[in-house]
Amino acid sequence: MNGLVFGGVSSGVGKTVATLATMQALSDAGQSVQPAKAGPDFIDPSHHEAIAGRPSRTLDLWLSGEDGVRRNCARAADTDAADQPDICLVEGVMGLYDGDVSSTAMVAAALELPVVLVADAKAGMESVAATAYGFREYAAEIGRDIDVAGIIAQRAHGGRHEQGIKDALPDELEYFGRIPPREDLEIPDRHLGLEMGSEAALSRSALREAAETIDTDQLLAAAREPATPETPAESASPVDATVAVASDAAFCFRYPATIERLRERADLVTFSPVAGDPVPDCDGVYLPGGYPELHADVLESAGTLTALGDRASEGLPVFGECGGLMAMSRSLTTTGEGDTDTDADTDADPTTHEMAGILPADVTMHDRYQALDHIELETVNDTLTAHAGETLRGHEFHYSSADVDSDVRFAFEAVRGRGIDGEHDGLLAYDSLGTYAHVHPGSGAFDRFLESL
Structure with a gap:
């Protein structure tokens, strides 16, 4: 099972929709997708499960440590041979580098997985490329081993808008596709966040249409196998309860x-x-x-x-x-x-x-x-x-x-x-x-x- 981490340039950029659309696109391409979530969230994972058909793994360094994160990710592939997932998509939390104890960047580094940067492109073209390049280079500036492999342009139109973004991207960054601005891709929210996936799951048809330009072959080529834990999980005997x-x-x-x-x-x-x-x-x-x-x-x-x-x-x-x-x-x-x-x-x-x-x-x-x-x-x-x-x-x-x-x-x-x-x-x-x-x-x-x- 290879994997990718979807990180955002900020909160509210549309990571969940981009992740769900990509899950749908990969599923339609014949891939079995294992969802996961960086951070302690319960709500986004409910939307993952509604689309991928598998419970979403929680990957948080503060809650379970680096080996715990690696074990939890690896466990997703520890299933019957007929039900093995092909690829794990990890949705990040907040902006890529935000969070002092378990940021998306920290989770990506712990798992040694490349990052797909979700960038809001509704009001920019070349600036979107500059932002993505800055996120890639910032990792080296702070001494983090984080590979920002490319971008998905969120809320981007086609034609000149999309082409302007693609032309501006440096060679080090792949263009994996765009998510168009659509009202049917808005998930209702309440206190504590979005409504649960069982209440307000996005329609598969809307996600399919949104993912028409997502290049699944490029994403699969960019994905890597997650790092394995250094120590095995401790076995525990059953209790009579x-x-x-x-x-x-x-x-x-x-x-x-x-x-x-x-x-x-x-x-x-x-x-x-x-x-x-x-x-x-x-x-x-x-x-x-x-x-x-x-x-x-x-x-x-x-x-x-x-x-x-x-x-x-x-x-x-x-x-x-x-x-x-x-x-x-x-x-x-x-x-x-x-x-x-x-x-x-x-x-x-x-x-x-x-x-x-x-x-x-x-x-x-x-x-x-x-x-x-x-x-x-x-x-x-x-x-x-x-x-x-x-x-x-x-x-x-x-x-x-x-x-x-x-x-x-x-x-x-x-x-x-x-x-x-x-x-x-x-x-x-x-x-x-x-x-x-x-x-x-x-x-x-x-x-x-x-x-x-």
Whole structure:
């Protein structure tokens, strides 16, 4: 499996659309595409999977380290021979060089993969070439081994516009094609980013038309095999446990590698709190992040969270991340702009909904995000995901805040990031844990979770 990294000149340049269009073009050319995403995002990967038909791998150096990134990428090709992917396309995060702990450039360097630069060409020709050349040369200036192989011109017209860009490109840079400006290539967004791929996937016909000038032969020729990890993944023995994972529109932020790790070591069952499913017979529950605020009224009335609160008070371990923490709290107050997945009434009053009542906290949604960063946590109390003294790395991105009781027990001190109160993260109650941090299985957190059951 060879690979390419799609990096942008900035955020908002259209990396996702360019990546999806290229995935469609390669698929139509008979290639089996493995998608991946640089950075801790859950939303862009859902669009990758809708087009490529495979779960998108999360590649983040902060979350899992260089070897972890390489293992996660290599694992995509560790499948049955009949299902081997031909090429891996990695969509970058922000601009190519942006990010202090896991930029797109850092991921490309760790994997030793060439970069296809997505450049916004809507108002330039020769300047687009100059920008691309600058991005290529900047790598040498800062001592990074990054190969910017060429460009895809985003929002570029054909004819004189396209030819002007091609003529201006230096010989060191390939012109891989263009994505024309089209209204049907806009993905609706909401707080936390784009709508999920299951909600607003771009049509294949629109992507095919957009990718008509993408030169798949050139891209395949430019792709290289990713670097392999220096150390193999540690094997872990199965545990005699059943883990129940919430899985629906309210709890949809989970890494494929997390589900794989849980299935490798334990029995896994899923349930839907939105649908009112009963809490399964299990030894522990994992509540991923997602959008409980969009379904708060249903979650309040469906009964699953109430039952989960009762089970937790009896000693059932529950681990919730971000949206999971919100659902584990006593109450969730929405802004009035999205209690359901229907059109929101922006003039509606805030509404408070009862949640599971496991954690001594009341959560409130806000119009602006309250935290967005990679986070580092030092464990101060033994908990489901780490022993005291251990360090966990994760990511936080949330629009809510939690008002906690004065006698609350925290699991972690926040060395980097905001956490719950700017200094701590991880609310402890009964045998359960709720955090604002999303962690990757490469951190060992889910192994600790399984071994604590």
